[in-house]
Amino acid sequence: MIKLDRRAFLKGAGATGASCALAGVIPGSIAAVGAPALSGSAEAVPSICEMCSTRCPISARVVDGKTVFIQGNAEAKSFGGKVCARGGAGHSLLYDPQRIVKPMKRVGERGEGKWQTISWEQAYSEIATKLNELKSKYGPETVVFSSKSGSEHTYLFDLAKAFGSPNTLTHLTTCPVGMEVASDVMFGTGMKRDIGNSRYVINFGHNLYEGLDMSESRALMRAQMDKHAKLVVFDPRFSMVAAKSDEWLPIRPGTDIAVALAISHVLIEEKLFDKAFVDQYVEGFEPFASQMAEYTPEWAESLSDVPAKDIRRIARELAQAAPHAMINSGHRSTFTPEELDFRRAIFAVNVLLGNIERKGGYFMGKKAATYNKFAGEAVAPELAKPGVNIPKPNAKRIDQMDEQYALLWKMGGIYQSIIDTVNTNKPYAIHGWVMTRTNPMQTMTDRAKVEQALKQMDLVVCCDLYVSETAAYADYFLPECTYLERDEEVKDKSGKNPAYYVRQQVVDVIGDTKPAWQIFRELGVKLGLEQYFPWEDVQTLQLAQVNKDDALLKQIKHKGYVSYGVPLMLREPEMVAAFTAKFANARPVDEDGTYGSALKFKTASGKIELYSEEVEKIAPGRGAIKYRDVSFKQSNELYFIQGKVAVHTNAGTQQVPFLANLMSDNAVWIHPETAAKHGINTGDNIRLTSSVGSEIGQALVTKGIRPDTVFAYMGFGSKNQESIRISDKGVHCGNLLPHVTAPVCGACVHTTGVKLEKV
Incomplete structure (x- = not known):
């Protein structure tokens, strides 16, 4: 047994005993005197970073058996062949003497910090036994499974479904959910930003120079430097992006939506919007325009402290730069209870600018199947979707108590519904929680309630790299290897044209850690669910993805990032001309030199919907985009x-x-x-x-x-x-x-x- 307190950690830094679970004792740790050389590739290996959710393409190699040098992959042009400070720090994560490299079992009270190292066999056996006991006694639905969305989370969710639980929850509602749901109800799909070609960018709190997304952050830099784009920032604080802007307007927290609606008011009142675009592609404009009539800049000033004259001027400047202009939809700023309509209000302004499928505006991703149809030939190979048919669990999800959240059930669920369910035992009690790479103690609200929820569980299993604040309350800790120590399946990175990339192992696995896909497969086998986990290794899955085209797989692995064709935006004449010149069998262009007639949206009307019947049905009174008063604080706060x-x-x-x-x-x-x-x-x-x-x-x-x-x-x-x-x-x-x-x-x-x- 080991108690993980400060004194134990200091002792563990030089320890060599097998009972110590700390990474400071492992071979290859730079903290250990006389540690053997690091084993791995001295040649550059193309891979994917995972120091944040952007997952930039990288190239990494072992240097002199002592460290790992990480740089950007030059093949990924939009990323500039660069990495940020986080991306360059991967070697520090790899060698960290506090990283956990052996499975552990809690032997004290939850949160007390007392752990015992155990074997994988013991961990799997005991966890499987307890999971099956909960399943038999209470039902499989009483175990929830949660993960940070992205790399490898589908393996945990496959385990959940095979086990019989419908309760799979991502971090979506703690971060980008407003943008994603707004995009879904208005366009029927996710929308991408062409920031780099913008001539005018408005930012509501989305701080791309601190909340880094290497591709988009560099795109904003290009827009400012190469296109001389004007950047206007509405933010209660002087953030880094505000410091690099042309104008900073310190807006009152939570009133962003009022300013966004007032901009729509000006565009409509002064007839500065793209009427031709609205007539052809937009549903519900008239009632929307009628609603916007009351949202004057003077009204917005009274709420936001942003001068009405500035709102009018900015709206006019934005219209003058259109369609190569945008309001950045962002994904996490000062959230309010009216988060959905704030993001819808932002998208509505972009629609009025007519910047959809135009340079500097918004566009839909062009995956291989779509791109090939326009090209009239198989320009890009299409990935297969090898998988297993897992029966759908019978029970309702815990977040299905309220019909207004129906859109979330297909997206990632309401993560914090775990708190509500534990408090009420409705629709049923929760007895177990299995999670990977997620830390709700930090990312959810009301830490005390999260702690209470964890303490009430019969079983908590956490897969991670460190004992995070949440993992400290687990019964079992399953150590995942770092992104530098594992292979993964091929990922689609398509934007204006199709692209793929892949994560590849750079160094040999340190300690007794495993990739998450292997951990949940082996746990699934121990649970008797082997039929749902046919992929014994990633290489077999990769080959199935490329339809057994070994040459294609080798090409993707060799370059790490491959793209096909030329960029295409359906309403941008210059791009369409370059596309048709490239492909002899390309779809004939419209009279105006675009593919505008082919632009369709995955909504009920087939158009962009400024009023949502879908939202109105599940939440009466919320189909229209409108302002609703919100209150965050008392007068003395x-x-x-x-x-x-x-x-x-x-x-x-x-x-x-x-x-x-x-x-x-x-x-x-x-x-x-x-x-x-x-x-x-x-x-x-x-x-x-x-x-x-x-x-x-x-x-x-x-x-x-x-x-x-x-x-x-x-x-x-x-x-x-x-x-x-x-x-x-x-x-x-x-x-x-x-x-x-x-x-x-x-x-x-x-x-x-x-x-x-x-x-």
Whole structure:
């Protein structure tokens, strides 16, 4: 047995005993004196980063048997062949002496920090036995399965379905859900941004220069530098993207939607919108225009503090730059209960600009099947979808209690519904929780309720790299190997033209860790579900994906990232001309030199829907895009908002040594006027108190924040002792946020009111 406290960690750094589960004892750790050489490829291996959700194409190699050099893959042009600070820190994650490299079993109370290393066989056997006991006693639906969406999460969800549980939940409602649901109800599909070709960009809090997406962040840089695009930022704080903008307007938190609606008002009132586009492609414009009539810039100013004259001027400038202009839909800024209509309001402005399938606007991804139809030939190979037919579970999902969330059932579910279910036992009690690469203690709201939910479980299993704040409450910890230590299936990365990329192993596996796909396959076999896990290795699955075309698979692996044809946007004459010149059998163009007549949307009407019958049916009164008053705080409180920082990924990288050294705390931004009222100076200890929790942090007095608002970067202040580098450092955002779920889209609301005092 080992107790994972600070003293134990310090001892573990030099330990060699088999009973110690800490990564500091493993061969290859740079913290261990006389460690043997690292085994891996000295030649550059094309692969995929996983230090954030962007998953950039990379190239990595072992240098002198001691470290791993990571750079961007030059084949992926939009990424610039570069990596960010997080991407370059993969070697630090690999060698971290605190990374867990053996399966562990809890031997103390949940959260106490007492663990015992065990074998994989013991872990699988005991977990399978307990899962089957819960299934027999309460039903398979009483076990929930959750994961960060993306790499490898489908393997856990296949296990869930095979086990018989319908309750598979991703992190969607804690991050990009508003944008995704809005896009789905308006366009019938996800929409992509062509930021790099924009001449005018409006940003509502989407901070691409801190919440990095290498492709889009570089695209915004190109737009500003090469296209001389104007960047206008609405944000309560002077963020990095605000610092690089042409205009920063410090909007009141939660009022973004009012400004977006007022921009639509101006475009319609002054007839600055693209009428031809609206007439051909849009459904519900007249009632939308009627609704917008009341949302004047003066009305918006009264709510947002953004001057009406600036709203009018910006709307006119935006229209003048159209269609090569956009409001960036973003995906996580100052969430409000009206998150869905805020994102719909943003998309509505873009529709009025007529920027759909135009440079600098929005477009639909062109996967191989679609692209080949336009080309009239098999330009790009189509991937097969090898899989297993798993029977659909019989029970209802736990988030099916309220019909208004029906759109979420097919997307990723309402993650925080676990909290509601534990509190009410409706529609039934939850007894088990299996999760991978997710940390709801940090990313969900109301930490105390998440802790309560974990403590009430009969079984908690966590697959991760570190003992995160959430994993500290698990019964079993299953150590996943890092992205540098594993192969995965081929992924579709199509944008304006088809593209594929693949993750490949760079170094030999360190310690006794395994890729998640293997972990959940082997657990499935132990559960007696072997028939649903036919892929014994990734290479077999890859070959099935490429329809046994070995040459194609070798090409994808050799380059790491392959794209086909030329970029295509259906309403951009220049692109269509280049496309038809490239392919002799290409579909004939329309009279205006575009493929506009082929543009269809996957909605009931086949058009962009400014009014949604689908939403109205599940949530009466919400079919139309409109403003609804929201209240976050009491009169004696300040707004509390959070955001992302460039050197960390939400709550996922704070324990990585290289990145922890760059930033291990999150000082609270406070305006000088507000600080003076409380006698606070930079560096002082301060307390923030909300309706659900209290946190102590350090003050950063700055003019870069509204006087009525305080700000902190998310992902800090962990309260588990295993996270030595970040434990009790900074403000824990989730401990201050009440448990509030936005209507229809199910978003966790990440804005609240707090009281401020000097400690």
